[in-house]
């Protein structure tokens with residue numbers, strides 16, 4: 001539906017508005033759909049950007065900005081089901097119809113598989129074309145994995161220092177168009193400060209895949225003081241005031257060829273072992 005200028009066709013607009021309303025009412029009746037009365041914004045009145053933010057399908061003054069707290073309009077903060085923080089606002093000064101926003105879902109609710117996959121993928125992408133430091137690459141090659149295997153499994157090096165982690169979140173925010181959702185384990189807020197943080201483990205990152213090749217979680221192999229290694233999941237830190245999601249137990253399905261035989265399924269302990277076994281036997 002055209003919103004700005006141009007020679008609009010009033011009949012057609014009327015017809016489309018009718019369709020939008022019908023769709024809106026139909027979707028409202030479905031308890032499974034969330035924010036269904038909203039549709040992608042052609043141009044968000046708050047951040048002035050296209051897409052990603054939402055406009056109400058019927059009420060032209062009501063909007064949701066997903067990029068930041070609107071400066072020009074009063075807004076209601078909300079955390080969507082997928083853990084993304086958004087701001088609901090009105091351009092006409094009337095009270096904001098919070099709708100579902102009055103009962104935000106728990107901010108620490110675990111994000112959907114799709115959101116986790118997108119966020120972890122963006123995190124690894126944000127580390128650049130070569131996300132591994134030389135020592136980590138060497139250790140993987142020494143395990144018998146090829147460069148191709150390493151790339152397919154999306155292994156990466158996680159930097160533990162504060163500056164690198166803040167820079168990583170900043171690059172992800174630019175790439176995603178919003179801050180990493182705190183429903184994705186490993187990303188969190190401290191108190192009411194809107195800055196998103198990523199947990200501070202330095203070590204070798206191991207993406208954990210499901211059967212659809214989606215990254216559902218991340219394990220990190222970290223060096224410990226006695227010279228050994230331990231494995232931790234990216235999850236909510238146990239610091240006071242942390243708002244973020246805890247990870248769930250996941251089964252890792254190493255990168256695989258969908259045409260491979262599934263007659264035999266091997267269950268092992270440890271992501272590396274599983275990947276190496278898959279590479280060696282191609283099943």
Ligand SMILES: [Zn+2]
Pocket residue numbers: 044045046047048049053064065066067068
């Ligand atoms: Zn916006």
